[in-house]
Amino acid sequence: MPAIVLGGGVAAVAASNTLALTTLDRSGKKVTVTALAVNLSTHSSYTVKSNKPKKLPKGSYAVFANIGDKSSTTLGVRTVKVSGTSKTTVDARKGKKVTVGLSPAPAEAGLYTQTEVEICLKAMPLSYNVQGSDFYGDLYVIPNSSKKYTFAATRAWTDRLLNPGPTQYAVMYTTAGVPSKPSRTIKQSSLATINVTARRGPSAGRDSSFVAQPADRSCGNGFYQQLVSADQPYRTKVKVTAGKWDFQADSSGTAKDGSSYGLGGLTATRKVVAGKSYGLNFYRSAWGPSARLPVVLNGRISYLLEEMFADPGFPMKNAEGGDKATATLSFGGKIVKTVKDKGWEPYGKELEYRVKKAGWYKLTNDASRYYPEITFPAGMLSTKASVTYRFKAKPNTYATVPVYAITMLPTGLSLHNRAKPASTTNVQLKLSRTKWEADSTLGKNPKIKSVGAKASFDGGKTWRSVKVKKVSGVWTAQVPNPASGAVSLRARVTDTTGGYTDVTIYRAYAIG
Structure with a gap:
């Protein structure tokens, strides 16, 4: 990659002071480059073309430059005070070779x-720096002992x-x-x-x-x-x-x-x-709803539709963009709000509803993978997922809804996320409650009444219950695998108040 100079925005420029930057390559020849000048007091930045005076506001500046030719790249930074007519030189002949x-x-x-390599302004290393590589040949940096700067290789x-x-x-x-x-x-x-x-x-x-x-x-x-x-x-x-x-x-x-x-x-x-x-x-199976639970903010139920295919090792959000979904919220057996994500909406699609009466609410989100731009790989897993939360909510409150997130992690699978035919797969059912919104209180974890699981071997047409027990402190479903095909999974955790979370992942893992 070529050497590059990075910097932030450009402030207004005063007309009474100039900087003349001279840049010399490793043979001593004058060359023209575009450098970056950063005011050390205001952190305003300016592009400076060498060998031509540049009008700048009065002040002290860090001037970053890279000087390249067909066989080398040299990076340097100079501190210069701009007042009236000021000059500085970046001389590549002073560069020291970098090897690692x-x-x-x-x-x-x-x-x-x-x-x-990179030379940074210590106060703002991500915003103001100069970078370069040995892509075009030898790599050099000009020493500068000032502690205003840092160096990385x-x-x-x-x-x-x-x-x-x-x-x-x-x-x-x-x-x-x-x-x-x-x-x-x-x-x-x-x-x-x-x-x-x-x-x-x-x-x-x-x-x-x-x-x-x-x-x-x-x-x-x-x-x-x-x-x-x-x-x-x-x-x-x-x-x-x-x-x-x-x-x-x-x-x-x-x-x-x-x-x-x-x-x-x-x-x-x-x-x-x-x-x-x-x-x-x-990229472990099975991708399902993220660990982000619905919240109630000032009496409004809030839920993001687009986080339905999270890698179980990274349960915070979708592993990849691209799904469409339909979410419904029910109260007293009647649907009070429906929101659809048609896929690749310009903004995240969110279900919001002001709680008018305290009581039990049920929120369901059904999602499927959706990438109209690409062709899906044959036999892709985790093609659809759904989640239902049943919880109590009150008007004018701030809370993370009092239910658990469920993350399913099948263990013992091959690198292609396949289980051996007619084997048994232990599926970890990881329960979590995490505070995502600063204003939503988490409260005490609800007391678990039961954890159950089901498996389907025909794409979700029929389901059979499977044994669930704790293994090393983790709820684990023991799934007897079929001879071929794919396994869909369903799990539910119910608390002692009657609240629950129910998660379904279609084609969670394959057999073969």
Whole structure:
């Protein structure tokens, strides 16, 4: 990737002061680049074309520049006081080469590598920085000891085609100021190991990618290291430096015109420690309603329709966009509100209803996957889902409705989310109550009266009850699998007051 300069908005410019920026490449030749000037007091930013005076308001500035040629990229930052006619020079000949290595070197042969660096304004590292990579050749940075700035470097080792190999690597480090010796060799013993599993089945995508991105660092949060891209399920190892990372699995499908179409993804934020191992599982069955419960806000029942296909490992929201739904709210046996999401609405579709009388309400949402732009994979799982909540509500109150969310997680499945024919699958029924709205009180968890489950082997035409018991403290349904086909699941948790949650997932997992 080429070197780039990033910055925020542009403020009004005074006319009485100018900055003349001179930029020289590594041969000493004057070259013209577009730089970024940031006022260190107001944090207003301006683009500055080198070798031409630029009118700026009076003040002190950080001037970020990248200077590239056919074989190298050099990054630098200068602090300059603009008052009257001011000048500064960014000279690429002063740059120090950046290399990032591992010790011992990766054992895998033929890995593709790429190094990226970034210089940031410490006060606002995400907004004001300059980035570059060794895509075009050697990479250099000009030392600057000022603590106003921070420096970050990263390097990734991957398969050249991003196929999942035995091990991929992503390392990074940061410093205060831009160091005079910016290169590092990082010991493999200082890395954490992430055991990544990416399954197939419920995703509407043709393939998925795995990305490691630093988080909450003093610089380098914009580094985006794509380590894997595959159209088959996989297990692999990723080794990273200690610290906080966002690990992402992104899926893409095939549009009807043959192009690739981004569908969404899952993000796991982890703070990892050197020498430790961690596990990440993406795209597990069964995708169903998210753990976000309806709320009552100032006496209004509020419920978002579009979160009906959440990965059980990431139950907060949909794993991928794209569904249509119909939600109904009943009181006293009569429907008092119906809302439809026709799919890909410009804004999130929400059911809202002002509670006029205290009593029992029943909210049902029926959803199906909907991507008119793409062709679904053959045999896709989690094609439809429904949920019903029965709860008490009162006028003029703030509360998370007093029921449980149910997340179903079939265990022991293959990488294609399939169970062996005529086997038994233990399905974890995870019950949760989470406060999502600041103004909605959570209250005490209702006392559970019963937890039940059913399975269907004919697409939901008929249902049979299955045994439910606690296994290691988790409610678990024991499902006797058929010889072929797919299994749909239904679970209900009822509390002692008569409230309940009922969840159904069609084609939760496959057999074979």
